[in-house]
Every structure is written in C-alpha cells, then in structure tokens.
Amino acid sequence: MSAQLIDTIHQPSDIKSLSIPELTKLCEEIRQFLIDSISKTGGHIGANLGTIELTVALHAVFDSAVEHLVFDTGHQGYTHKILTGRKAEFATLNQPFGMSRFLAREENEADIIDATHAGTALSTAIGMAMAHKLNHQNQLTVAVVGDGSLVEGLSFEGLNFGMLQGLPFIIVVNDNGMAIAPNVGGIKHLFSGSNWQEKSRGFFEGLGYQYLAVPDGHDMASLIEGFKNAKTLVTDRPVVVHVKTMKGKGLPYADGHKYRMHFSMPFNPETGEGASPTLVGETYALVASKTLYQLMEQDESIVAITPATPYASNLDQILERFPDRAIDVGMAEQHAVSMAAGLAIQGKHPVVCFQATFMQRAMDPIIHDLCFMNLPATLLVVRSGFAGFDGPTHHGIYDLSYLQALPNLQIFYAGTRFDVDAILRWRCQNPTGPMAILHPYENVRSNEYTPLLENQDITKPEIIGNPAKICLVAAGNCLGTALSVREDLVSQGYEVCIVNIRWIKPFPEKNLLPLFQIAQLVVSFEENISTGGLGSRIATMLADYHLQPFLHRAAIPDGFVRFGGKEELSVETKIDAQSVLQAIHHILRFEIKS
Numbered sequence: 001m002s003a004q005l006i007d008t009i010h011q012p013s014d015i016k017s018l019s020i021p022e023l024t025k026l027c028e029e030i031r032q033f034l035i036d037s038i039s040k041t042g043g044h045i046g047a048n049l050g051t052i053e054l055t056v057a058l059h060a061v062f063d064s065a066v067e068h069l070v071f072d073t074g075h076q077g078y079t080h081k082i083l084t085g086r087k088a089e090f091a092t093l094n095q096p097f098g099m100s101r102f103l104a105r106e107e108n109e110a111d112i113i114d115a116t117h118a119g120t121a122l123s124t125a126i127g128m129a130m131a132h133k134l135n136h137q138n139q140l141t142v143a144v145v146g147d148g149s150l151v152e153g154l155s156f157e158g159l160n161f162g163m164l165q166g167l168p169f170i171i172v173v174n175d176n177g178m179a180i181a182p183n184v185g186g187i188k189h190l191f192s193g194s195n196w197q198e199k200s201r202g203f204f205e206g207l208g209y210q211y212l213a214v215p216d217g218h219d220m221a222s223l224i225e226g227f228k229n230a231k232t233l234v235t236d237r238p239v240v241v242h243v244k245t246m247k248g249k250g251l252p253y254a255d256g257h258k259y260r261m262h263f264s265m266p267f268n269p270e271t272g273e274g275a276s277p278t279l280v281g282e283t284y285a286l287v288a289s290k291t292l293y294q295l296m297e298q299d300e301s302i303v304a305i306t307p308a309t310p311y312a313s314n315l316d317q318i319l320e321r322f323p324d325r326a327i328d329v330g331m332a333e334q335h336a337v338s339m340a341a342g343l344a345i346q347g348k349h350p351v352v353c354f355q356a357t358f359m360q361r362a363m364d365p366i367i368h369d370l371c372f373m374n375l376p377a378t379l380l381v382v383r384s385g386f387a388g389f390d391g392p393t394h395h396g397i398y399d400l401s402y403l404q405a406l407p408n409l410q411i412f413y414a415g416t417r418f419d420v421d422a423i424l425r426w427r428c429q430n431p432t433g434p435m436a437i438l439h440p441y442e443n444v445r446s447n448e449y450t451p452l453l454e455n456q457d458i459t460k461p462e463i464i465g466n467p468a469k470i471c472l473v474a475a476g477n478c479l480g481t482a483l484s485v486r487e488d489l490v491s492q493g494y495e496v497c498i499v500n501i502r503w504i505k506p507f508p509e510k511n512l513l514p515l516f517q518i519a520q521l522v523v524s525f526e527e528n529i530s531t532g533g534l535g536s537r538i539a540t541m542l543a544d545y546h547l548q549p550f551l552h553r554a555a556i557p558d559g560f561v562r563f564g565g566k567e568e569l570s571v572e573t574k575i576d577a578q579s580v581l582q583a584i585h586h587i588l589r590f591e592i593k594s
Helices: 020-041 052-061 078-083 087-092 121-134 147-151 153-161 185-190 196-207 220-233 252-256 284-298 316-321 333-345 356-371 399-403 417-429 476-491 509-518 534-544 566-572 577-590
Strands: 068-071 141-146 169-175 210-214 239-244 302-306 326-328 349-355 378-382 410-413 435-438 462-464 470-474 496-500 503-505 521-529 550-556
Touching: 020 052, 020 078, 020 087, 020 220, 052 078, 052 141, 052 169, 052 220, 068 121, 078 087, 121 141, 121 153, 121 169, 141 147, 147 153, 147 169, 147 185, 169 220, 185 196, 196 210, 196 239, 210 220, 220 239, 284 302, 284 316, 284 378, 284 417, 302 333, 316 326, 333 349, 333 356, 349 356, 356 378, 356 399, 399 410, 399 435, 399 503, 399 521, 417 435, 470 476, 470 509, 476 496, 476 521, 476 577, 496 509, 509 534, 521 534, 521 577, 534 550, 550 577, 566 577
Parallel strands: 068 141, 141 169, 169 239, 210 239, 302 326, 302 349, 349 378, 378 435, 410 435, 470 496, 470 521, 521 550
Antiparallel strands: 410 503, 462 496
C-alpha cells in the first residue's frame, strides 16, 4: 500500500513544498477520507466535499498564520481542519465532547472566528483588514464566502462597505449554486448562465472591487494561479475571486440528492442508505408539516415561507405541492419576516417556518414589522431548546426570554403532538395579531400520553392531576421531564399536579392562580436560560399576587452551552429529571415547613 500524503500533513506549512500533482493527489485522499469518516459519524458532508481543492489551494498560496482565512460558516471548514492537524479528531464528530461540526476558536488557533451562522464573514474580515491597515501592517485578510451566504443582508452590507481603497482584503466566493437548498433570486441569476462571468464581473466591478474568476474550482493549477493573482492585485483595492465548485463532489449518491447531501446522519456512501438531514422517525416537525399541508389544501390564503432550511421543518412535500404558496427565500431571515408582513397586510396568512437559532436574526422585523403593526403572521419555530451537535450558537435556548419582551406577540409552546396539530388548526381559524408557535427538534416522546380530545381546550393550559401541594409547570420541550418527575414523586406518596403551560403569552394567570394558591412548592421546567424565561414569568406572577409557595426554577444557567445531545446537556445544566428530583427533595426537607 502506497504512502498517504494526508498522513504527512500536520500543519499548513507542510503543503507549501508540494507540486501541483501532489496537491491534487492530496485532495483525492482528503475526499476519500471525508467520505469514509463522515459516513460513519454523520456531519456536513456535501459542502465540504465541494471545497477541498479550494481550501488546499488557499493554504498553499496564503500563509494562514498571518494572512487570516475567515470562513463563512463551518460547512466548508473540514479540509481546513485536516490541514491544521485535526484529522485524528474526525472520529469524534457528533460525539459528546468531540470535534465541532463547525469552526471553533477554542478548538484550534487557526479558526479565526466561531463560524456557525452564515453571513458574518465579510463584515468580520473587513474589520480585521481595517485594523491591519490602521496598524500599518502589510497583512491580508481573506473571507471565504458561499454564494448562498451572499443573500444574507449582513453580507450585502459588508459588500457595500468593503471596497475601500487600499484595504488588504480578498473575498473568495465559493459558488456551487446552493445554500443548503438550491439558491434563489438575483444572486442565482447573476451567477448562472453562459455569461455568468460577464454578469458577475459587472456586478463586483460596479461595486468597486477587482474581479477574477476560476471556472473550475476543482482544478488545482487554476486555483493556485487565481489566488496568486489576487495577492498581486490587492495592493490597489480589494479583490473578489469567484470560484465555481460542485457541492458533494466525489460522492455518487449526492448527484441525485436535492440538497446534494448538505448534512446527513450516518449513511452508506455507495447506496445512500441511512442518509437523512434530520432525525429519523416521527418528529414534532413532521406532525406540524402534515397539519400545515392539510390546512394549505383547505385555505388558499395560507403562504408558507422558509429561509433556506426547508428540511428542518419537513417542508419538502409542501414546496412541491404548493409552488406558488410555499417559498424558500434563501438565507434571508429578515426578508422572510418583512415579506410575511406584506402578505398579511394584503389579507394572506403567512406562516414563516424558522429554526429557533435563525429566528433571532430577524428580531428587528419581528418587532418593527409584525408586532408594532400587530399583523396576523405566524412564526412556526422548530428546534426550540437544545439543538444537538451543532455549535453552541445553534441552541434555541433564548427564545422564551427575548420573545416575551415583544408587545402584541402571542407565544404558544407545544408539548405534545396533539398540541402541535390543534394549535395550528386553531390559529388558522383565529389569525389575529402575530403569533409564535414553538416546538422541540426531537422525536415524539415515547411516554407521550393521548389526551382526551373532548376535554381539551387548546386556548388554556393543560392540567394533569388535581390541585396539589407540589405543582410542576413545564414548557413543551420539558414536559417529558416533568412527567418523569411526577411519576417518581407519586410513587413516593406525594400528590403532584402538572401544568403543560402551552401559553407563554398571554400568560394564563387565571388558570394558574387556583393551583398556586394551594401549592407549597412550584417547580418550573424549561430548556431556556433562567434569565427572563418561564420560571421568571412565574416568579413575577407570584409576586404580583402576593403568593408565597417555594419556587424552584429548573432552567439553564445564564450563559452559553456547548454542543451535545439533549440528555447529557440536561444533566450538565441540571434540568434533567434526577437533578430536579434532588432539588425537590432538598426543598421538601429543609425549606418547606410542614
């Protein structure tokens, strides 16, 4: 067996002396390694296969120790990880305490920024380049940006400003025609067609940049030449190097995949068996999408909108069935909300399908365009709570806190599949003012009970059990934990009631007041930071009504939480059933006088 070049690379300087054929061979080895490794662990496979040659060429031409490479999201960072000495860590991808799916400063000094959300690279790199210029340093900054990221409003703001004369700044556009899903809109038009170079040159030079194109982003000689030319030209003004690549290159199954295998759970690389961008089985997102599909069949005023992540909300069938009323706007969260406002003004019922982590990017239009004008648009929010093995910034553990601050916004947290289905149907009949419907990013719980439909009123919280001295109040993504805690306490002889709170805003004080007047201990459960969440809202109510039960808030301590699975992160933040039970027993023994 011949020696592998990949095994000799431990830092970027190790590739500086390699010839073009050797660099090409290294790319072939990296591609095979990534396919072999990620097919076992799962991970962002498609985008990374498309940027192997591009990344190797960048490290071959630039001295990344001083000429910083700023990647826009870590979707394109796996080759960078290999070249910076992290090959052995790939076996830990998607494992607790393992290698990050994205780029992370705490993982390696070569990762200049924590790149998990799209659209941040240009403005950040411009700031770095300005600092170098102010310090009179002859030091380049290179932003590596996917064409899908260019539709982000922040990217456009950076493009507008970054053409400053003499700024030591290079933009590398990785153009594969896709964000997660295929690109949409004007950037797609600009970068496609037989005259894409002519159109793109006119666009970027019109903004004030110098423009170079590499039509084959998998040809090492062309990439090396393009990046060397950019280093020569940038002394005058910033340069754009436009590189055409193929997402999922080298993975046969990607050729027929609608997202070109952007992300997948573990899979068979030959047949694609096991390939899935989301959890397998019945999820709350799947329940929501089925109901939304039925409602759109019945009501032509409903318009579904997603900002580039249709798979997370299980929208594929809806996009196919309703091409005029189901719209992927690309990575443009603010536009999605303001467009929804326009639709609502004209009598439509827009449903914006967000992942919680990306909804926060649209805060201003949610406040300014939906809440202030009190428009009947619905935010259907998946992945509220812990987000799994994506970066710490992907967790949806802040939504209860910041959404509660917004006037006119109704907030509903679905705790069961019944809640998901019923609230969407209720909302369709009552589209008044803006509303956020949140649900977790997980499979339907195995211990989920079947509610008695005739006894359910979706406009009120669900109360399980009679009023008791111990009252557990749970947001939807912690309802399973509360049920486990109740089961344990009941087995020990305690009387316990549970509130599936459902409504965060307006807060159901009239329904809770009789329970809190009897309770000696109230325990709130939430996969949200403690600051401003459900527990904080209950504390406010208890103070307003001068009630004095002991309140224990099972919430995430104020701060950021590492990536990881729901179970281990719940234990780490002490919101798991066992930690809460220990806290309850301590309170019952030492804090509450019998």
